[in-house]
Amino acid sequence: MKLVVTSIAEAATGVRDIAFAAPDGSELPGFVPGSHLVVTAGERTNAYSVTSDGIAPQNYSISVLRIEDGDGGSRWLHDRVSIGDVVDVEPPRSAFPPAARATKHLLVAGGIGVTPILSHLRAARRWARKVQVLYTFREGHAAHVDEVVALAGRQAELFSDRRSFTERLDLVLADQPIGTHLYTCGPAGMIDHVVETAATVGWPESRIHFERFGADVLDAGDRFAVRLTESGTTLDVPSGISVLEALEDNGLTIPNRCRQGVCGECRLPLSAGTPVHRDLYLTDEEKGLGDAFMPCVSRASEGSTLEVPL
Known part of the structure; x- marks a missing residue:
């Protein structure tokens, strides 16, 4: 899709809100909460959570945190994009949807991780779902605070210091009605703490x-091997190197876009071996089949060699 940039705003320190719309003003394809928009940003393609409403959308909105030492996508969207520019965008795809039958939705966000949580909140408000939000952030770096409060009201709890957030999180996780579903997004350390505490x-x-x-x-992972069955070559994949990078280093060209396990462009068939799926593209059913994996992020289980028909 070729969409035009219709608005740009500063959501917080280092965070830019960008809205895209169809050039003719027509309605865009709808999407479920937690979906990503894959945006071509200069020479790279990156995935961003859509923060706007997915019902009959007139635009797609994303919030982009500027990352100086990143791959350049965020800097391009901060420094090179202006209102009126036409940008290549893939239609939204679901990666983090809410459970429709949950009795309650507990949403825990940290920093820029509030972006998919915001779309969950919009859906909860629209469908009158019971919801509670815990949002932690650094002072002066909170994006979408006003929207979170407007959507969740008294069920929104805001924290700017780690200790208060952790203490409240422990209490909230220990006292939820049966059937509640937990959703969390933010820095890796926060996610790990939330998930471990819940368990x-x-x-x-x-x-x-x-x-x-x-x-x-994602963690760097352990070293493993990939056997290319058609060429008879075995590749060593060290810790911190993806299968995609290993294939490219050996002269193989694999179509790819986001390199984050979101867009699905680099999907490869699998002949044998047990992969550790770390992508957001394959469904649980597809992962269970074990006949495909995303080489940009996924690895092999301990002691396993992945066999790929290349």
Whole structure:
């Protein structure tokens, strides 16, 4: 899709809100809360959570945190994009949807991780779902605070210091009605703490949902091997190097876009081996089949060699 930039605003220190619309003003494809928009930003393609309403949308809005040492996508969207520019955008795709039958939605956000939480809040407000929000941020760096409060009202709790947030989180996780689903997004350390605390007090794994920012926040992983069955070549994939990078380093060209496990462009078939799926693209059913994986982020389980028909 070629969409035009219709508005740009500063949401917080280092955070820019950008809205895209169809050039002719027509309605855009709808999407479920927690969806990503894959945007071509200069020479790179990055995925961003859509913060706007997914019902009959007239625009798609994203919030972009400027990352100086990132791959350049955020800097391009901060420094090079202006209102009226036409940008290549992939239609939104679901990666972090709410459970429709949950009795309550507990939303925990940290920093820029509030972006997918905001779309969950919009849906909760629209469908009158019971919701509670805990949002922690650094003083002066909070994006969308006014919108969170407007959508959640008294059910929105804001924290600018870690100790208060942690203490309140412990209490909230230990006192929820049966059927509540937990959703969390933010820095890796915060997500790990939320998930571990929830598991400790007895939350079922099926009711804990989290979204990381992409491959950059995943652990480096252990070394493993990939056997290319058609060429008979075996590649060594060291810790901190993706399968996609290993393939490219050996002269193979694999179509790819986001390199974050979101867009699905680099999907490869799998002949054998047990992958550790770390993407946001394949469904649970597809992951269970074990016949495909996303080489940009996924790795092999301990002691396993992945076999790819290349």
